[in-house]
Amino acid sequence: MPKWALFPRMRFTRQVLLLQIGVVVLVVGLGVALVSSLLRSVLTEQYGERALAIARSVAADPVVVAGAAARRQGGPLEVRAQAVTASTNALFVVITDDKQIRLAHPTPSEVGKQVSTRADDALAGKEVVSAVQRGTLGVSVRSKVPIWQGKRVVGEVSVGFEVAALTGEVNQLIVLTSVFAAGALLLGAGASALLNRRLRRVTHGLEPHELTELLYEREAVLHGIGEGVLAVDAQQRVTVRNDEAERLLGTPLAVGTPLAELDLSPRVRKAVAEGLPVDNLLAVAGDRVLVVNSRAVRREERPLGTVLTFRDRTDLDTLTRELDGIRSLSDGLRAQRHEFANRLHTLSGLLQLGHHAEAEEYLQTLTETTGARAEPPGEQVADPYLQALLVAKSEQAQEKGMELRLSDDTLVLAAVTDPVAAGTVIGNLVDNALHAARMGPRRPAAVELGLLADGTTLHVSVVDSGPGVPESLRDKLFDEGVSTKLAPGHGLGLALARHAARAHGGDVWLADPGGGATGALFVAKLPGLLSGPAS
Structure with a gap:
């Protein structure tokens, strides 16, 4: 008792x-x-x-x-x-x-x-x-x-x-x-x-x-609860946190640690410093995309601190990308079905009218144009994950009337040890390049991707036919929320790609802002991402 x-x-x-x-x-x-x-x-x-x-x-x-x-x-x-x-x-x-x-x-x-x-x-x-x-x-x-x-x-x-x-x-x-x-x-x-x-x-x-x-x-x-919770006092020192917050942010959150000493997103620091309510702010932490909400706490007009909550949006973004890929594939298959049906109807009409020579010539033309569809990269890239990614991105480019091609010096005969990191870096760089090429003045719009293995290090280069990176964005291109796209919710791809590369000891950078004969050139270095030759 x-x-x-x-x-x-x-x-x-x-x-x-x-x-x-x-x-x-x-x-x-x-x-x-x-x-x-x-x-x-x-x-x-x-x-x-x-x-x-x-x-x-x-x-x-x-x-x-x-x-x-x-x-x-x-x-x-x-x-x-x-x-x-x-x-x-x-x-x-x-x-x-x-x-x-x-x-x-x-x-x-x-x-x-x-x-x-x-x-x-x-x-x-x-x-x-x-x-x-x-x-x-x-x-x-x-x-x-x-x-x-x-x-x-x-x-x-x-x-x-x-x-x-x-x-x-x-x-x-x-x-x-x-x-x-x-x-x-x-x-x-x-x-x-x-x-x-x-x-x-x-x-x-x-x-x-x-x-x-x-x-x-x-x-x-x-x-x-399934959300991460982090509370800081008026002096921006950690007072309360849970295990989920440490897991999502990827850093220890010892009580009493000043917020300035923590490896947090600039967006999160800004939200705490301003003390204003923040709803559904997207921020990058490591290889994760987090949804951040922030509320300042007061008692009798005296500021007590700020409470932040974090939700993991990475899985949702992954599912969204997969759904977009499936939707693109479905649309492509539907378009092919309609195209195939139209060709069959045309061939049937020629045969019914007795134009056998024209039908034979039409079949010969169809046989020659069928190879225009995206095909696996062949012997240049041996890893199945990279092959699948390149086929998907090629189909996506063709759907938008653009071309995604591999550079002549592309050669990767080793297996990828971390397909998620490879997909994050290459996928985001290619997506941004396709968008820039489509919005650019040059036609035909195209993106050239280069992949080169150097031991266990994978080198990536992506160049597009777009207008290049404006000078006002070159210094902050990899910051969260910085994007040339007008629709909200963008500006995280490059930041995610850089975080994923740096997690492997590498980096992603803008090698050439473009604007002349070509568009922007982005380069990535991913150490330790390759193992032995793919079987």
């Missing part, structure tokens, strides 16, 4: 307050008790030392020494003892002989009797200091001193002070100490109350079990 369940009706902050006050009371009480004990001990020692000094002075008096040696009771000894008692406010001054018989006592009837408290140590030549004993006059703090005559002990002097006087002084000091203790208690209680108030304000009045439940719920939500 949790500790807070022991007090189900009492708030945790109140429990803390009562506990703190209880601790303060206990500490103050123990302090007062300790001080009282020390005060009593000190005062007892002081009274004992005072009694010892008086007893020494009396024991050194020649009259007392002579009277004790002669065992004379009363008389001068009684006078001396009463005078010292009156002058020192002592409870008693008692003089005895070496047989412990009283020679002087405040009560005359006690003279000549045996002392009530033994004085063996004093008669043995030792001084007794601060002894609390009960005698005929009550409990007192007393000291005893031997009376020497030469080298012989002839008696002893006992001086005592009433314990009530000691107790009175102790009580006065305890009262004074208690006043300070009460002040300390009030101060401690006040500090505890302020701390309790501060605790309520910091926790917004939530109980510990409620805070625990909130923590569990936060962890469940953060790590249970």
Whole structure:
């Protein structure tokens, strides 16, 4: 059972307050008790030392020494003892002989009797200091001193002070100490109350079990959703993140790390820096295309930070490209079916009309033009993935009335180790080149693709017949969102291609912006993308 369940009706902050006050009371009480004990001990020692000094002075008096040696009771000894008692406010001054018989006592009837408290140590030549004993006059703090005559002990002097006087002084000091203790208690209680108030304000009045439940719920939500979540504070330091965010961004997101030290997309940094709401922003992270949403968080007009969510659009883009390829293939097959049907109808009509020579000539013409369709690249490219990609792009170019051809020096006899990276780089470069060629003034529109293997490194070059890259875009061509296309959602292809190439230790760059006799020339270097010769 949790500790807070022991007090189900009492708030945790109140429990803390009562506990703190209880601790303060206990500490103050123990302090007062300790001080009282020390005060009593000190005062007892002081009274004992005072009694010892008086007893020494009396024991050194020649009259007392002579009277004790002669065992004379009363008389001068009684006078001396009463005078010292009156002058020192002592409870008693008692003089005895070496047989412990009283020679002087405040009560005359006690003279000549045996002392009530033994004085063996004093008669043995030792001084007794601060002894609390009960005698005929009550409990007192007393000291005893031997009376020497030469080298012989002839008696002893006992001086005592009433314990009530000691107790009175102790009580006065305890009262004074208690006043300070009460002040300390009030101060401690006040500090505890302020701390309790501060605790309520910091926790917004939530109980510990409620805070625990909130923590569990936060962890469940953060790590249970399929989106990446990243929260930064007002100083742009990471405060909250989940595993999905680290996976999508491809970088560790340690709590407390400044956003500037993370390898994030410029678009993401800009979204956080501006503090404006962002919806469905496309950004590149590694080889992924992410959809980013951003919201600034405020509380009572005070900025608390920014929360970003990430969704992976890479799979969706892959499916979209595959669907486009299938659609293009379907359209091509449909066009071929219609074309084939039209040719059959024409041939059937010629035969029905008896124009056999014309039908034979028509068949010969169809046989010669059938090879115009896109064919596999043959022995120049051996990898099946590259062959399929080139056939698909060639069909796509033909559909748009353009030509995609391989350069004369193209030669790749090795197998591709990462078809996805190869498709990302080559596919995006060819797509951009086809678009540029179609939008350019030169006809026929064409794109030339060069592929060359150098060990395990694949070199790619793509040149189009378009107008070239405008000078205003050359320095930022590979930035996210930069595109010559007017439709929204573009500007990610080149950025993705560069990220994929750099992930393999290579790069993609603009070798020639074009604009003269040819269009732009893009070059890519992909180390480690090839293995041994394809079988």
